[in-house]
Amino acid sequence: MISSTLALRLKQLEGNISQVLQLLNEYEKELLDEDDPGRKSKYRRRIESLKQQKEKYEEEFSDLQVQLESEYPDRAQSLSSQLQIIDDKIDLLLESQEHLFQALMVHFSPKEQGFLSPLAQKLDQIELIKAKAFIEAIDEDLIPEKNVCLMLEEARQMIKASQEKELDLPEENVIIAEIINSPEIDVKHALKVSIPIIPFILAYEGELGLGTGVNLKEAWKGLKSKFTRDN
Missing domain, CATH: 1.20.58 (Methane Monooxygenase Hydroxylase; Chain G, domain 1)
Structure with a gap:
């Protein structure tokens, strides 16, 4: 030519x-x-x-x-x-919602899947996409360690506040709270474990009075898939 x-x-x-x-x-x-x-x-x-x-x-x-x-x-x-x-x-x-659900679950141990699976099954397709992308961003070190620590602390505070206000969250939030507050757990993995409960907590953001701070809320709501990070 x-x-x-x-x-x-x-x-x-x-x-x-x-x-x-x-x-x-x-x-x-x-x-x-x-x-x-x-x-x-x-x-x-x-x-x-x-x-x-x-x-x-x-x-x-x-x-x-x-x-x-x-x-x-x-x-x-x-x-x-x-x-x-x-x-x-x-x-x-x-991709189908079932495929997204399975892709999300592979990031957790069989024991963790036992209590996270009921939560993830309640998420809609877009929430599953966001959760999957969020977890992959953590695994691939796309989120600085400092921010991971700050987001985890905010997740702990959000879950604690929701429990104190007796909000109608899925019962799995109790197990998640115990796990992510354990001093032995890896910080990155603790944040990943907390991710499936985030959409349920954010539904009560008005009652919780979520502030700015680390802003896990904005990280979730503004999340794009990992494939957009260079575009």
């Missing part, structure tokens, strides 16, 4: 893939923030449409890959990475 023609096709492909990624980021944010089931379905349909576009551009990239890697190796690698990010995002946002 003539170099100028290849360069033009590469530029067009870069623009198309970039646009898909930009739209996917927008739809992802809307989907994570949306509570209305009808609007959630609308964004999932849009994501399905982007998946079809991505497959078309992926096929075009595959046709040009050998030449691109020869003449434009860095840009070819960038396109490959972007396509993988898009794949990961789409898989995460469209």
Whole structure:
């Protein structure tokens, strides 16, 4: 292929893939923030449409890959990475609730699964996505250790306050409180154990008078999937 023609096709492909990624980021944010089931379905349909576009551009990239890697190796690698990010995002946002539940549970021991499973089964799909992403961010050290410690302390305070006010939380909160307050438990793992109860506590944020501080509330509500961190 003539170099100028290849360069033009590469530029067009870069623009198309970039646009898909930009739209996917927008739809992802809307989907994570949306509570209305009808609007959630609308964004999932849009994501399905982007998946079809991505497959078309992926096929075009595959046709040009050998030449691109020869003449434009860095840009070819960038396109490959972007396509993988898009794949990961789409898989995460469209996978079934049961699959998300199972993916969340693998982060815990069988004993922990025994009391966390009933909690996680009450979470909706978006809450499962957030919980899974939060836990993976902790595992991959994307959250500084200082912030992990601060968030854990806030989780302890939130659970304690909810118990003192006798709020109607799932009974598993008692077990979680005992575990995360144990001096022997690893700080990172303690925070992970507390994550499935967070949505239930935040439902009472007005009664608890949650302040700013570490702001586990904002960390949860503003959470995006780990795949958006570089975009």
